[in-house]
């Protein structure tokens with residue numbers, strides 16, 4: 001057993017896959033007194049979760065399918081809960097939805113058990129505006145109802161919408177293409193700042209529940225579940241877990257196995273010899289461009305959503321001077337030797353063309369742009385040919401071949417709700433009749449701040465008057481109530497040097513903090529944990545500086561420093577290639 005990873009030999013639950021879904025289930029299990037082991041083959045949240053559009057949104061587009069209304073309802077409710085329980089990571093954005101002639105007038109309307117109906121309502125009487133307004137009203141009602149049902153008063157400022165005429169829309173956003181613009185709306189949705197950090201908050205929260213109640217909850221990264229032994233009835237009896245950094249192998253004999261391996265869900269079942277004989281997951285990739293911010297407005301909470309070609313194109317601030325633009329939908333393969341996170345030129349061109357059609361002055365900047373693509377693990381729905389039409393509904397599938405295995409997948413925003421439903425099923429099997437303890441009113445560790453984020457930043461400025469306020473704000477926005485742990489590591493000026501020379505960068509001591517308190521084992525883990533700098537040349541410029549710093553603090557020799565830098569370069573090359 002290594003000092004780094006502790007693997008429980010006989011937990012109630014083994015969770016394989018430490019993205020947003022696995023980490024959220026880990027938290028729910030710990031809250032409910034189940035001993036639980038989480039294993040992640042790379043680093044927590046590194047794959048799809050970190051490479052998404054990072055929105056906790058209701059999903060305006062999903063209103064077009066009646067069967068998806070519960071998903072929109074849950075997503076809006078969870079969006080608001082996240083903004084209350086993790087205010088340092090989740091904030092409301094003001095989305096403008098400019099409506100162009102034809103937008104929203106052609107869509108697929110889907111009701112359960114019937115093939116989707118393509119509908120065209122025509123461009124008469126401002127039909128697009130009426131359609132969008134109907135969606136806005138539903139969005140508002142769902143968010144308000146969801147909050148009331150969870151015992152929170154609905155915050156009118158955050159859930160309402162406003163309608164604009166064309167001239168008003170152009171006044172707000174003069175860079176918009178005026179041609180065929182009809183009018184527009186403003187509504188709110190939330191952005192998660194660096195999903196990796198929310199994944200870590202899930203893990204820290206679970207560990208705290210476990211400490212409070214005396215049950216065991218262990219999270220191990222770089223721990224690959226690779227050998228599955230089953231009983232004659234298909235029950236998984238033993239899982240071999242290999243520490244990818246040390247080569248050590250552990251055995252785990254769980255009562256229940258949760259398969260939350262995202263796009264690898266089907267492969268994991270096959271590996272365990274309990275494949276369903278049909279694929280549960282449809283793999284649909286989506287690309288993003290991260291461009292220098294070309295919007296003239298200095299308001300970083302200003303974002304855009306355009307309804308183009310039956311789907312939504314988002315433009316969202318990423319850091320102080322970047323815009324995240326996306327996304328696309330394309331069926332892809334996932335398998336050995338395939339880099340499923342590769343970018344497709346056609347997708348990047350599609351995003352560029354759509355952005356230009358709405359903001360004519362937009363142009364790609366080959367020097368500064370960055371592209372990234374990830375693959376959505378979507379519910380496979382027979383009969384749906386167009387990847388755009390595939391529902392984003394959750395998957396909670398108890399195996400037909402193995403009575404103690406459940407596969408779970410779903411979106412980021414409502415992951416807590418998904419985890420709650422999945423864990424209720426697990427609890428019912430392990431402790432029939434036990435009362436479920438819900439987490440919906442529990443703050444995440446970093447979310448335990450008094451007052452709002454502005455109060456938190458003001459307190460930081462008063463407590464650390466010698467530290468640059470931008471650095472303090474960056475630390476507050478990622479670590480929330482845990483900020484003191486980072487700042488107390490700043491013993492000399494070097495500790496506060498930025499990892500990369502960009503205003504959004506975290507200080508070097510944040511890297512050390514993640515080694516000390518957040519299960520970091522490699523430079524790549526620490527760089528991912530510290531967030532936004534990954535957008536600036538992927539932080540490659542800062543890699544040597546960061547490795548030297550950590551080397552000094554953690555006693556790495558020259559060979560270790562070099563191998564950490566090489567490891568980080570490989571990690572980046574794998575995550576973000578060019579087009």
Ligand SMILES: Cc1cc2nc3c(=O)[nH]c(=O)nc-3n(C[C@H](O)[C@H](O)[C@H](O)COP(=O)(O)OP(=O)(O)OC[C@H]3O[C@@H](n4cnc5c(N)ncnc54)[C@H](O)[C@@H]3O)c2cc1C
Nearest residue numbers: 017019020021041048049052053055225262286411412413
């Ligand atoms: C382009 C794009 C944009 C998106 N935008 C949004 C959005 O704005 N809002 C939203 O709510 N959702 C969004 N999504 C969807 C959302 O990101 C995913 O549904 C969600 O992140 C899936 O999380 P997960 O935990 O299931 O998967 P992952 O994050 O992929 O986690 C699965 C983990 O399992 C691990 N694993 C695999 N095999 C093993 C093994 N044998 N042993 C141990 N570990 C293993 C992997 O390393 C991985 O870390 C988007 C998705 C994409 C692709």
